[in-house]
Amino acid sequence: MHSKSQPFSGTRRRRFLQNLLAVPAAIMLANASLTAHADSANTTGLAVTDKTVTVGILHSVTGTMAISETGSVQAEKLAIEQINAMGGVLGRKIEYIQEDGASDWPTFAEKSKKLLIKDKTAAVFGCWTSASRKAVLPIFEQYNGMLYYPTFYEGLEQSPNVIYTGQEATQQILAGIDWVVKEKGAKSFFLLGSDYIWPRTSNKIARKHIEKLGLKVSGEEYYPLGHTQFNSVINKIKLKKPDVIFASVVGGSNVAFYKQLKAAGIDMTKEKPLVLTISVTEDEILGIGGENIEGAYASMKYFQSLTNDNNKNFVKAFKERWGKDIVIGDVTQAAYLGPWLWKAAVEKAGSFDIDKVRAASPGIELKTAPEGYVRVHENHHLWSKTRIGNAQADGQYKIVYETKDLIEPDPFPAGYK
Amino acid sequence: MFADYTMTELTSIFAMQGFAGLILFSVFVLMALGLAIIFGQMGVINMAHGEFMILGAYVTYLTSTLFAEYLPSIYDSYFFIAMIFAFIVTAALGALVEWAIIRHLYKRPLDTLLATWGLSLILQQLYRTVFGAREVGVTLPDWLMGSYALNENIEIPINGLFVMGLTIVITVGVALMMQKSRLGKQTRAVVQNRPMAAAVGINTEKVDRMTFALGCGIAGIAGSAFTMIGSTGPTSGQLYIVDTFLVVVFGGASSLIGTVASAFTISQAQSTMEFFLSGSTAKVLTLLTVVGILMLRPQGLFSLKIRR
Numbered sequence: 145m146h147s148k149s150q151p152f153s154g155t156r157r158r159r160f161l162q163n164l165l166a167v168p169a170a171i172m173l174a175n176a177s178l179t180a181h182a183d184s185a186n187t188t189g190l191a192v193t194d195k196t197v198t199v200g201i202l203h204s205v206t207g208t209m210a211i212s213e214t215g216s217v218q219a220e221k222l223a224i225e226q227i228n229a230m231g232g233v234l235g236r237k238i239e240y241i242q243e244d245g246a247s248d249w250p251t252f253a254e255k256s257k258k259l260l261i262k263d264k265t266a267a268v269f270g271c272w273t274s275a276s277r278k279a280v281l282p283i284f285e286q287y288n289g290m291l292y293y294p295t296f297y298e299g300l301e302q303s304p305n306v307i308y309t310g311q312e313a314t315q316q317i318l319a320g321i322d323w324v325v326k327e328k329g330a331k332s333f334f335l336l337g338s339d340y341i342w343p344r345t346s347n348k349i350a351r352k353h354i355e356k357l358g359l360k361v362s363g364e365e366y367y368p369l370g371h372t373q374f375n376s377v378i379n380k381i382k383l384k385k386p387d388v389i390f391a392s393v394v395g396g397s398n399v400a401f402y403k404q405l406k407a408a409g410i411d412m413t414k415e416k417p418l419v420l421t422i423s424v425t426e427d428e429i430l431g432i433g434g435e436n437i438e439g440a441y442a443s444m445k446y447f448q449s450l451t452n453d454n455n456k457n458f459v460k461a462f463k464e465r466w467g468k469d470i471v472i473g474d475v476t477q478a479a480y481l482g483p484w485l486w487k488a489a490v491e492k493a494g495s496f497d498i499d500k501v502r503a504a505s506p507g508i509e510l511k512t513a514p515e516g517y518v519r520v521h522e523n524h525h526l527w528s529k530t531r532i533g534n535a536q537a538d539g540q541y542k543i544v545y546e547t548k549d550l551i552e553p554d555p556f557p558a559g560y561k
Numbered sequence: 562m563f564a565d566y567t568m569t570e571l572t573s574i575f576a577m578q579g580f581a582g583l584i585l586f587s588v589f590v591l592m593a594l595g596l597a598i599i600f601g602q603m604g605v606i607n608m609a610h611g612e613f614m615i616l617g618a619y620v621t622y623l624t625s626t627l628f629a630e631y632l633p634s635i636y637d638s639y640f641f642i643a644m645i646f647a648f649i650v651t652a653a654l655g656a657l658v659e660w661a662i663i664r665h666l667y668k669r670p671l672d673t674l675l676a677t678w679g680l681s682l683i684l685q686q687l688y689r690t691v692f693g694a695r696e697v698g699v700t701l702p703d704w705l706m707g708s709y710a711l712n713e714n715i716e717i718p719i720n721g722l723f724v725m726g727l728t729i730v731i732t733v734g735v736a737l738m739m740q741k742s743r744l745g746k747q748t749r750a751v752v753q754n755r756p757m758a759a760a761v762g763i764n765t766e767k768v769d770r771m772t773f774a775l776g777c778g779i780a781g782i783a784g785s786a787f788t789m790i791g792s793t794g795p796t797s798g799q800l801y802i803v804d805t806f807l808v809v810v811f812g813g814a815s816s817l818i819g820t821v822a823s824a825f826t827i828s829q830a831q832s833t834m835e836f837f838l839s840g841s842t843a844k845v846l847t848l849l850t851v852v853g854i855l856m857l858r859p860q861g862l863f864s865l866k867i868r869r
Contacts (some may be wrong), residue, residue, distance in 0.1 A: 206686065210694035211794055339841045367840035370800040372791045373588065375581030375721070376835035383566065383574050396800050399696060399792030407718035407790070409708035431696025431792050435706070 191264040192496050197236045199224070199483070200243065200259035202270030202280075207247025211395075213272045215427055216294050216479035217242070218466050220269045223483035226461065233487045234496070241265065249279040256280040260287040266496045267292065269482040272475070274298060274341055281306070288498050292482030295475050296422070296444070298345035299555040304502055307485060308525045310478040311445050312555045313346050316422050319530035319547050320443025321353055324388050324420055327545070332360040334386035334417070336377065336393060336401075339366035343392035346422060349557060350390055362386045367393070372400040378408045381417065391421040398428055402437045412535075413439030425473025426539060434539035446477040446515040447533045447541040458514035471539065477514050484510055485520065517550070525553030573715045582832040584721035587728035588790070589824035592801050593808040594735060595780035597820040600809055602752050602772050605663055606674045609681035610805060611798025613777045616654065616684070617647035617784030618793040619692060622699045629700070637702040640785075644727075647785035648778040655777025659770045667769075681798070688795040696794035705789060720789040727786055731779060736817060748772050811851050813861025823862050827851065 191198035201220050203213040224238045232238060241263050243255040252271065259265045260283065267290045271277040274297050284291050284305040291306045299312035324330040333354050337343025343366065351361050362384045365377055374397075381389060393401045405412070405419075412419050419440040426448050429437060448459060448471060458480065462472055485508055490496055493504035508520040519527045527550040533541025566574075596610045607613075624643035628636050658680065666673045705723060708716040739745040747768045750758040759765050784798075791797065804827075812823030827847060834843035855861070 205694070206689065207796070210689060211696060211796075214694045365839045368844050371840060371844075372787075372800050373585050373832075375584055375718075376578065376832045377840060379574055379578050379581055380836055382577070383570070396696070396792040396794060396797050400790055403720075403790055404718070406706060407708060407720050409710065409716035409718070427695065429698075431698055431794060433698035433700060435700070 189264060190266045190496055190498075192236065192266060195236060196239050197233060197266050197496060198239045198241060198263060199486075200256075200263060200265035200268040200270065201240050202243050202245055202252065202255055202259060202268055203272060204245045204247040204276075206244055209245075209247040209272055209276075211431075212427065212475070213245075215473060215476035216270075216272060218470075219294075219462070219472075219476045219480035220482060222462060222465050223480050225465070227483055227487055233490050234494070238483070245270070245276055249275050252276040253279045253283055256283045256289070256291075257287075260284070260289040265289070266490075266498075267486045267501075269294075269479065269486075271295075277301075277306070290486070290498050290501060292479075292486060294479035294482060296478070298342045299557070300345065302523050302525075302555050304524075305498075306524060307482070307505060307520065308553075308555075309481045309485065310475060311528060311530070312525055312553050313342075313349050314554045314557050315525075315528060315530055315551045316443055316445070317346055317350050318353055319551060320420055320422065320441075320532060321350060321357075321390075323443070323532050323545050324418060324441070325357060325359065328387070328415065328418055330359070330387040330418065332362045332384075332386045333388045333390050334362055334381050334384060335364040335390045336381075337366050338369050338371075338392065338394045338397055340369060343394070343423075346392050347390070352559065367397065369395060369397065371397050374401045374404045375408065378405060378410070382408075382410075386417050389417050389419045391419060392423045393421075394423050396431075398424060399432050402432045402440070406436050411439065412437065415439065424535070425475065426471040426541065427473035427476070429535065429539045430471060434535070434537045437535045438537045440535045441544075442533045442535065442541060443530060444474040444533065445528045445530055446474045447531060447543055448472045449533070449540050449543060450515065450531075452514075452516055454512050454516065455514040481510060481513055481515075481518065481526075484512070489520075519550065521553050523553060523555055525555055527552060573712070576711075576715050577717070578832070578836055580717055580721065582829045584718070584724060585828035585832050586825050587721075587725040588787070589804065589808050589828050590732060590821055591724065591728045591783040591786060592780075592805045593812075593820050593824055594731065594817075595776040595778070595783065596805050597776075597809045597812070597817060598735070598779065599773055599776035601816065601820075602748055603667075603769060604670055605667075605773070606670065606677065607776070608674060608678040608802070609658075609684060610780055611800070611802040612681045612684040612688075613651050613655065613780040613798075614784030614787065614801060615688065615793065615795070615798040616651050617644075617781030618699070618788050618797070619688065619697070620647040620650050620781065621785040621788050622692075622697050622793055625700055637704060640702060640705065644782050644785045647781040651781025651784075652774040652778030656770050656774040658777075659773040663773060664766065664769065685795045685798070692795070694795060696792045696797070699788040699793055701789060723789065724786055727782070731782065732817075732821065735779070739817065744768070744771055807848075807851060811855065811861055813863040816861075816863040819861055819863030826862075 201217060203217045204210050224240055228237050245252040245255060259268050269292045271293050272295050277293055281303060289305055292309055293306055294309050296310040296316055335347040335350060337347055347364055354361055421440055421442050424442055463470060488508045489501045489505045493500035505520050506522045510518050521527055529547045529550055531543050532545040534544050536542055599605050599607050621643040624646055625639055628639040662676050663673060666676060705720050708718050710716050747763050750763060751765050751768050755765055808824045808827060809820060812819035831843055831847045834846055
């Protein structure tokens with residue numbers, strides 16, 4: 145044994161291994177030259193073969209965030225299956241590797257490293273909270289990966305390695321405030337949120353806009369994540385009598401807040417005060433209960449009740465795939481856009497190469513998006529419309545307003561650092 | 562802050578605020594009682610307390626679904642039956658857990674902490690598998706929703722009244738049971754001197770199991786009641802656990818009166834500060850106060866003087 149292993153030691157051994165690796169590589173090259181586009185399709189050592197291309201899905205399916213991220217996983221899988229049924233991307237079927245971020249930010253970082261270095265995925269659809277995105281961002285930038293991120297978020301970020309398919313804060317907030325001011329004659333606002341970066345940045349943007357319109361912010365309050373007792377702040381709201389409660393409470397706190405608001409005798413259908421939320425999608429209403437939030441307004445880009453044909457088909461396909469009782473919220477739809485936007489960019493670039501996909505991304509249009517029509521901006525966010533929905537007892541939103549034009553994404557609004 | 566308001570408005574706000582404090586007090590007592598019994602009487606730190614509460618909430622959810630399906634005529638009263646179910650199911654699981662895990666660890670209190678924490682993770686994942694990762698919406702009978710308008714300005718949440726009533730009934734019930742019933746007397750005897758209690762013929766193992774089951778059962782009832790004010794999801798139990806431990810430790814672990822007094826102090830402090838300051842600041846100040854007092858009185862507000 146010992147003498148036999150001798151020839152392979154040191155530099156000779158390395159050369160042997162190189163030769164060994166060169167053989168399949170040569171075969172692959174030979175194969176590649178048979179198909180016309182294969183050469184240019186893969187130049188970076190990504191997990192692309194003649195028949196398949198591998199992408200990653202990185203969400204929490206365990207832990208606290210599983211509540212929210214489950215819908216995104218379902219949407220991304222549905223989009224991938226539909227793309228495959230249409231023949232795939234550049235003639236290749238999409239295969240996915242799913243990893244669980246487990247609601248833990250270091251785990252997200254570790255799993256993204258695995259998806260990029262070991263699995264060499266051509267794109268990753270994933271993350272939900274800003275914290276998880278911030279955790280994987282340096283890894284995507286270092287190893288040059290491409291992340292499609294679905295959640296509406298606070299903005300103040302723009303990475304060459306991320307496409308943001310949800311709205312950034314100004315798109316969601318400004319249109320909502322303009323609408324309550326114009327249509328409901330709102331003069332004073334009470335800003336209420338959970339205590340972390342997204343509600344705080346959102347309220348900062350909201351406050352600035354409200355004050356610019358010459359109106360009054362009568363209160364701004366934050367409660368720790370997971371807070372379950374809102375009776376005191378509800379009394380405070382009753383005392384201040386604002387026209388609008390602008391709410392960005394999240395998670396389990398949401399359920400407590402709306403149940404207690406209703407129990408305290410604030411009938412949201414009377415709109416005194418009116419509740420405008422940016423954090424309650426149809427998903428959250430499942431937990432809150434439609435009867436407890438009936439009458440509140442939400443400002444978002446997508447509601448399940450949109451009546452365009454794209455959305456009808458999408459809702460039908462989604463229910464066929466994941467069950468008839470399922471509901472689809474804003475983020476789920478945004479997650480569904482990810483694989484389609486990636487497909488369009490790859491086809492425009494004629495290559496899976498990350499740099500080429502990045503260069504091809506701005507200007508990509510999606511006419512088949514359930515929300516209607518979206519276009520990728522130079523800053524990697526989407527042009528999109530904002531809609532106002534009125535919560536109904538059955539857990540759906542009735543759409544009462546939609547912006548006329550697409551709103552330009554502005555992740556770095558003037559005056560925020 | 563108050564200059565712009567009339568006297569009546571201020572009076573009614575203060576009345577409602579006082580009431581908000583009392584509701585918070587009831588909620589604290591209800592969630593801490595089960596833990597206080599287990600911690601105080603047995604010295605077991607039950608990290609899975611929140612998950613037992615959520616089990617109660619899920620039982621309520623199932624009962625409500627069942628009633629809506631098969632017994633819509635008496636749907637309005639399902640909540641009482643749900644609470645009884647919640648008690649039975651969580652108490653049964655508590656007894657099972659005591660038999661399977663806890664009784665092997667009585668001499669190793671730190672290990673019970675780890676074991677029950679592991680149990681809480683297992684239960685969370687179990688709920689996630691059975692009920693799905695999303696929160697479930699528990700539909701409440703109409704009479705429990707909304708508020709009772711005392712006059713034009715004062716509105717009292719009905720579910721708050723309900724929680725208060727429930728808390729009084731359960732606290733009095735537990736106190737009576739501890740003082741008067743056979744199990745209560747046996748439990749106290751075991752707490753005070755285990756070998757002696759065994760020597761006079763008390764089956765200490767059975768007493769342990771019953772006490773643990775009782776604590777879990779009360780957690781179940783609390784969880785059932787909290788479907789009115791909070792969320793029901795796999796990890797919702799975690800929302801309550803910190804406050805619960807705070808109340809029990811602050812009150813002095815082995816005293817039920819201490820638990821009630823501590824719940825009162827913390828709830829009043831918190832709800833008053835939440836009104837005058839912001840939510841996060843109020844929480845920080847409450848925690849600082851509690852830490853400060855515990856530094857001066859490590860045994861908590863009340864402590865029984867017993868011979869170990």
